[in-house]
Amino acid sequence: MIPAPFDYVRATSAEHILELMAQHGDEAKLLAGGHSLLPMMKVRLASPTVLIDIASVPELSYVKVDGDDLVIGATTSHATVANSDLIQADAPLLSYAAAQIGDPQIRHRGTIGGSLAHSDPAADLPMTLVALDGTFELLGPSGTRSVKAEDFFIGYFETALEHDEIISAVRVPRRPGVGWGYEKFTRRANDWAIVGIATVAGRVAMANMGSIPARPVATEQALAGGQGIAEAAALAADGIEPAGDMHATTAYRQHLARVLTRRALETAASRNQA
Amino acid sequence: MQVQITVNKKPRTDEVEPRQLLVHYLRDTAGLKATNVGCDTTSCGACTVLLDGVSVKSCTVLTAQADGGTVVTVEGLGGTADGGQMHPVQSAFREEHGLQCGFCTPGMVMASVGLLSENPNPTEHEVREGLEGNYCRCTGYHNILRAVLLAAQSPDAGKPEAQVSA
Amino acid sequence: MSILGTRVVRNEDPELLTKGGTYTDDLIDERLDGAAHLIFVRSPVAHARILSIDTSEALKLPGVVAVYTAADVDLPIINPPMPMFNQDMTQTPLASDKVRYVGEPVAIVVCDDPYIREDAAELVEVEYDILPAVIGMPNAAKDEVLLWESVGTNTVVDFGTPDDLDPNLFDDCEVVVSHLIQNQRIHPAPMESRSGAASWPEGERLTAWIPSQGAQGAKAALAAQLGIDAAEVHVLTPDVGGAFGARFGADVEMVLTAWVAGKLHRPMRWSETRYENLLAMTHGRAQEQRVTIGGSRDGNMKKYRLEVLADCGAYPKIGGILPSLTRLMTPGTYVFDKAESIAKAVVTNTTPIGAYRGAGRPEATAAIERAVDIFAAEIGMDPADVRRKNLVPKFTEPHLTAFGALYDSGDYETALNKALEAANYEDLRKEQQLRRERGDAKQLGIGMSSYVEITGAGSESGDPNENATVEVHPDGTVTILTGTSPHGQGHATAWAMMASDTLGIGIDKITVIHGDTDLIPKGGGTGGSRSLQQGGMAVQKASIELVDIARTRAAELLEANEADLQFNIDDSGFSVAGVPSSTVTLAKLAEKERLFINAVFAAPGATFPFGAHLAVVEVDVETGKATLERIFCVDDAGVVMNPLLFDGQRHGGIAQGAAQAFLEEFIYDEDGNPLTASFADYPFLSATEVPSFDLVSMVTPTTYNPMGVKGVGEAGTIGATPAVQNAVVDAVSHLGVRHIDMPTSPRVVWEAIEAARSNSNSNGKVA
Missing domain, CATH: 3.30.365.10 (Aldehyde oxidase/xanthine dehydrogenase, molybdopterin binding domain)
Structure with missing residues (x-):
């Protein structure tokens, strides 16, 4: 399978990316690792006429500390996020989640910004960033704006990104020692989650329980109100109606959400040193 | 467009279509037919090569993206291309019968070298997880696991240029 | 000392490991210089009349050499391959008036450059008048919607009819249990998709490169389908990246590749995408089985009935004959006072069914081994004890079954005992009991199978x-x-x-x-x-x-x-x-x-290897997820000539067999759209889903050849599948579950647990 023809251009700086986007408009797509885009192009679900390769823009790939936050450049690979000492110490949920994506080859190429901008509700990172209460820095012609992760995801493959904006960085609060839990329910290790749960510091987000990472509000409120994990987790599917598919019915997804939320919360509690 | 890529230690300059996939560059432009296409969907890993030192699935990388980079395929492992010996991973796959039909093998071997470069002493579990992106229909993975564990006994099995002693 | 029986590493490997094999797509041969590249336009719908095909836009694309439809192809009609099949269910190499499955070839586009193949194929416009799809064997058997209206039925062949069944079969049985069992459709999934190449210069012979399981059979099939003398055909087999039964003969794509090479007098190459491979290489299994077993409460199994409904897919192929092999192996390793079996094969709007590792015998073993466990559960007896009580005793002279199978040599009880001993069966049962008493989320399941199968029944040409x-x-x-x-x-x-x-x-x-x-x-x-x-x-x-x-x-x-x-x-x-x-x-x-x-x-006849497998699974009863922890396999295929190769065959088969039990299924929706047409969706087993395998050796020579060897290539898919399936059911049997269909996916297991719980609640029992 081969993509339809396109022109390829390699951006050299963030500013250059914006210029190229302005020049090519809607016909262009950004290419970082290409592990969301190229598979869609090969089956011709996407046929952009220009690809702007942003992978070698130096100022987009980094992991650094900025006060109370960790900041991660958009083209940082999943493998780098998974193996970063800084992230493992201050946001271990994120490094763990990055290590669950796909397989080693995919993690070598795929990028944090690319995965988030793709906005697949079954993916590892969207729910993780929502659970982490992360913030995305969006760079556009008029500068940078910040959008909360939970406001960023709008629907299946739809985000708050304007057509002339890119994700430039991902910001997550540093929380060393705070317990976290991650449950990814799959048939095979390298599958997408049938249901996934990420939780840290009383926030819970779920993968594949709707068109965007779902927040089980009732569970979070119960936890905040001092209820036990079992009671709170039992509410995890309240008001959430995921679609059924060949792997799971709506009812089965809801059941998994309750079981996995309980397990993730138990793990988080057992890890908590704060 | 023009690309410059070092393939198995040899620098090349080629004119390619922007949409060309790296696996087709290796097979059709560079004439290195060992790397196979198994699935088209970044699932099976038959097309795995090392790009700039790490394992990648070359069916999901554009040749253009590899411009300026370095690629190693199974033909460039060890020393057999220059009359030398096999790489420790190649040798271990033979010794442990880690291949049958051979179609997944170039990708499986390259993924194994990549794994050992990152984790020279993997546990059984780590080998299984490290090869989760490489499918094999013939072996049930039993002997592939053994082969990688055997290769790991060579201290430099993660280096593409390593050779077993003659 | 003889080299035979020793562990010898392979001569093949250095090349495969350092240069890669030379698969068809890798061929460099002067006879193929200047080759054009074919792509097939395939039906996107399961059942439809073709109203029109417009090739004009495709022909305008620079680099397109030719486009052909059924109207251009002057090749013989393809008749069903077995004389007992309904001979009116014919096929044209390219679909002519109708398409009958998603993926059926409708047109050929020939291009200079392989990179424009898909661009060109997208430009061929086909107009379809969509018909209702026939999906599911029971639906097909109703004959309400027909794949061939003029034929009047969807039945390809009957092996016996309900009239042949004894209405009083179970009259003397204290206990009779019956269950409907799905042996689901799976894809052979060799790592190499299909491909072919052909050179046919004017006035010369055809040379065809076909990755197959037998060049001579491929040659005969190719000549027949091209309507030419076999002497005009030279077939070569490049390296083949796995086959598993699905690469015998010559598929229509290979026939058409040769035909175009002859028409244009230009060498041709064809290779398919994995998507096409999943749609158009023959699938395997696809049987719905009704098992009924009767006996006494002390564990004596007396009567057994197997009724098979088999799916042929859209065109009758080898898959239509496989139910007869299933039938032949009906009683498995057991003695019954009487066993009987009938089978019917039908067409549906799905990919045709062919052979897949085991081909008819795994289906028989899966049926009887599930039936034995259901019977054991009904009478509350250990399934190992029930098996021991009913196995055919050790024999050294050939044993003729009521179904006409002549088992050459066998010692089924020893095989079973070896598997039980290797697994420390009693300890496993104690561990299982402990977990049940504690109410652990992760419950232990222990499943076993005893099998006998047929190997070396004959070559493609018939005789062994x-x-x-x-x-x-x-x-x-x-x-x-x-x-x-x-x-x-x-x-x-x-x-x-x-x-x-x-x-x-x-x-x-x-x-x-x-x-x-x-x-x-x-x-x-x-x-x-x-x-x-x-x-x-x-x-x-x-x-x-x-x-x-x-x-x-x-x-x-x-x-x-x-x-x-x-x-x-x-x-x-x-x-x-x-x-x-x-x-x-x-x-x-x-x-x-x-x-x-x-x-x-x-050889004087087929040999009948046998063995016993014991699988240990963990089932998370909260989520339904089953994980294979251990599998102990006794595979007695006679004398072993190279243990490295022998065990390698077992490993691969065990993995495939286990994968059928808990992962794999090729799924269609009710309109016949395939839902698993990529390796992202078809759950191909990875290294993370299986353990290393515990192989136990046992050698019972055959007298049918001087070395005493039998075949081992299919042992794994015959023994492992029911062992793993039985283990999954066993893990949740204390919750009231008696059967779970394959694949025992998490949802299916969870639903079985839920159904059993609500069932026992409604019966007033405590779950």
């Missing part, structure tokens, strides 16, 4: 025989020509070992050639686990006869009586008894006159 040519060259090297067709099995090593053992020439000096119909006109290929017991035996026979010929020549040369000549394995030569200086080697004898012979080994 195979030929080999062995030649010793003056330089001391040996060439073997074999009618088998290895694609991973290691014949280049194994046949070299067979010859080496007789000729006294090292295996590094022996080359094995296969898959060239000019060099090797006859051959049955590799399938049905036949190769060693027929092809390997032919190599041994030829080698022995070669030494006999050489002896006569050596006697002349050394001026001695043949009876006084000794053949010395160590130096591959003859010496005269008592005259140590008077010697001549085989190589030396070959200098004067070519030294070669062709021999045919004919």
Whole structure:
């Protein structure tokens, strides 16, 4: 399978990316690792006429500390996020989640910004960033704006990104020692989650329980109100109606959400040193 | 467009279509037919090569993206291309019968070298997880696991240029 | 010491590991210089009338050489392959009036450059009048919607009818249990998708490169479908990236590749995407089975009935005959007072069904082994005890079943006991009991199977025989020509070992050639686990006869009586008894006159390997997820000639068998749209889903060949599948679950647990 023809251009700086986007408009797509885009192009679900390769823009790939936050450049690979000492110490949920994506080859190429901008509700990172209460820095012609992760995801493959904006960085609060839990329910290790749960510091987000990472509000409120994990987790599917598919019915997804939320919360509690 | 890529230690300059996939560059432009296409969907890993030192699935990388980079395929492992010996991973796959039909093998071997470069002493579990992106229909993975564990006994099995002693 | 029986690493491997194999897509051959590239436009709908095909836009694309539709193809109609099939269910190489499954070839686009194939195929416009799809065997059997309206039925063949069943079969049984069982459709999924190449210059013969399990069978099929004399066809088999039963004969795409090469007098290459492979390579299994078993509460199984409904897919292929093999193996390893079986095969709007590793026998074992467990659960007896009580006792003389299968040798109880001992069965049951008492989320399941199967039933041409040519060259090297067709099995090593053992020439000096119909006109290929017991035996026979010929020549040369000549394995030569200086080697004898012979080994019949598997699974009863923890396998396929290759065959089969039990299924929606047409969706097993396998050895020789070998290629998919499935059911049997269909996916297991819980709640019992 081969993509339809396109022109390829390699951006050299963030500013250059914006210029190229302005020049090519809607016909262009950004290419970082290409592990969301190229598979869609090969089956011709996407046929952009220009690809702007942003992978070698130096100022987009980094992991650094900025006060109370960790900041991660958009083209940082999943493998780098998974193996970063800084992230493992201050946001271990994120490094763990990055290590669950796909397989080693995919993690070598795929990028944090690319995965988030793709906005697949079954993916590892969207729910993780929502659970982490992360913030995305969006760079556009008029500068940078910040959008909360939970406001960023709008629907299946739809985000708050304007057509002339890119994700430039991902910001997550540093929380060393705070317990976290991650449950990814799959048939095979390298599958997408049938249901996934990420939780840290009383926030819970779920993968594949709707068109965007779902927040089980009732569970979070119960936890905040001092209820036990079992009671709170039992509410995890309240008001959430995921679609059924060949792997799971709506009812089965809801059941998994309750079981996995309980397990993730138990793990988080057992890890908590704060 | 023009690309410059070092393939198995040899620098090349080629004119390619922007949409060309790296696996087709290796097979059709560079004439290195060992790397196979198994699935088209970044699932099976038959097309795995090392790009700039790490394992990648070359069916999901554009040749253009590899411009300026370095690629190693199974033909460039060890020393057999220059009359030398096999790489420790190649040798271990033979010794442990880690291949049958051979179609997944170039990708499986390259993924194994990549794994050992990152984790020279993997546990059984780590080998299984490290090869989760490489499918094999013939072996049930039993002997592939053994082969990688055997290769790991060579201290430099993660280096593409390593050779077993003659 | 004989090399036979020892662990020998493969001759094939250095090339495969350092240069890669030469699969069809890798071929560099001057006969293919300047080749064009084909792509097939395939039906996106399951059942429709073709109203029109517009190829004009595709023809306008620069680089497109030609576009063909059914109207252009002047090839014979493809008739159903077996005489007992409904002969009116015919196929045209390209769909003409109707399409009958998603993926059916509708048009051919020929391009100069492979990179524009997909661009061009997208430009062919086909207008369809969509018809209701027939999905599911029971739906097909109703004959409400027909794939061939003029035929009047969807039934391809009946092997017996309900009238043949004894209405009083179970009258003397204290206990009778019955269950509907799905043996789901799966994809063979070799790592290499299909491909082909052809060269057919004007006025010359056709040369076709076909990755197959037998060049000679492929040649016959190709000639028949092209409507030409077989003498006009030369078939070559490049390296083959796995086959698993799905690569016999010549698929329509290969026939059409050759046809276009002949029409344009230009070499042609064809290779498909994995998407196309998942849609258009034959699928396997796809049976719905009703098992009914009766006996007494003390565990004596008396009666068994198996009713099979088999899916042929859209066109009757080999899949239509497989239910007869299932039927043949109905009683498995057990003694019944009476067992009976009927089968019906129907067409549906799905990909055609062909052979898949085991081909009809795994379906029989899966049915009986589930039935035994259901019976054991009904009477509350340990399934191991029920099996022991009912197994056919050890036999050394052939045992004829009521279904006409002649089991050559067997000791089923020992096999079962070995599996139980290796697994520490009693300890596992104690551990299971502890977990049940504690109410653990992760429950333990222990499942077993006892199996017997058929190997070497015959070559593609029918009889259980195979030929080999062995030649010793003056330089001391040996060439073997074999009618088998290895694609991973290691014949280049194994046949070299067979010859080496007789000729006294090292295996590094022996080359094995296969898959060239000019060099090797006859051959049955590799399938049905036949190769060693027929092809390997032919190599041994030829080698022995070669030494006999050489002896006569050596006697002349050394001026001695043949009876006084000794053949010395160590130096591959003859010496005269008592005259140590008077010697001549085989190589030396070959200098004067070519030294070669062709021999045919004919077996008296099929052999019946057997064994027992015991699987240990963990089931997370909160989520339904089953994980295979251990699997202990006793596979008795007679004498072992190379344990490395023997165990390798077992490993692969066990993994595939386990994968059918808990992962794999090719799924269609009710409109016939495939939902698993990529490796992202079709759950191909990875290294993370299986453990290492515990192999237990057992050797019961057969008398059907001099070495005592049987076939082992399909043991794993026959033994492992029911063992794993039984283990999953066993893990949750204490919750009231009696059966879970394959694949035992998390959702299916969870739903079975929920159903059992609500069932027992409604019965007033405590779950």
